[in-house]
Amino acid sequence: MILLRAIGPVTHKLMTMAQWREASEAAGFVAPETLVNTGNMIAGFDGTEAAVVKTMVGVLRSFGLGENVVPVVRKxxxxxxxxxxxxxxxxxxxxxxxxxxxxxxxxxxxxxxxxxxxxxxxxxxxxxxxxxxxxxxxxxxxxxxxxxxxxxxxxxxxxxxxxxxxxxxxxxxxxx
Structure with missing residues (x-):
């Protein structure tokens, strides 16, 4: 599970939840699903937690989101x-x-x-x-x-x- 910090209406102009899912899947996340509120994703990933964070940071930065948008990963x-x-x-x-x-x-x-x-x-x-x-x-x-x-x-x-x-x-x- 991935929870994003500092995501909201301003960041939606750079990345919609549909775009986030698509980019995450292209980056290797399996069956990404966003839910409840903005910035919550459930997805599979073949790798360590550190690899999940590193890959997700790459996805987020590809949309031009700043370093304040941080993925917090939990099982x-x-x-x-x-x-x-x-x-x-x-x-x-x-x-x-x-x-x-x-x-x-x-x-x-x-x-x-x-x-x-x-x-x-x-x-x-x-x-x-x-x-x-x-x-x-x-x-x-x-x-x-x-x-x-x-x-x-x-x-x-x-x-x-x-x-x-x-x-x-x-x-x-x-x-x-």
Missing amino acids: PALLHKLMQADPIAEAAAERPNQTGVYFFASKKPDFEWLKRHDGPETVHVVHDHLIVDFTQDVAQSGKLIRLIDKNCGTNTSRNWNSVRRIADRCAAREKA
Whole structure:
């Protein structure tokens, strides 16, 4: 699974999701499928995770996308583990759009700073990912979001609903 960081309406002028799928397939990705929100792809690839990242970076740069558009790669099994852990069950059920899962480019982000976090948000570390119950409109949590960026490095996040839907689609593909 590939999650893109810094993708949105501005980048759509350079690369549509259909173009991304086509270019990914031409680069060796098998049955690329985009889903849920912009910048989510499920695809097979014969190679290491480093090779996936390198190849996908080449695809992205071929469209003229800047270095801020970064692919974050995860195996579908990890999504299933995150869903099973569900440390925010009540929040995920009541306000899934106000819960987030942060995926980091670094394999071992530094979470030491969380010991000092005193915001209204509840933060859980699960398999080196942050799962955040924002408890409010995400836009009200700018301080926490800046701390995550500053302390954990390059990342991308998806709300709980999106992660669940991506995990479900990964499971369906595995069964097919």
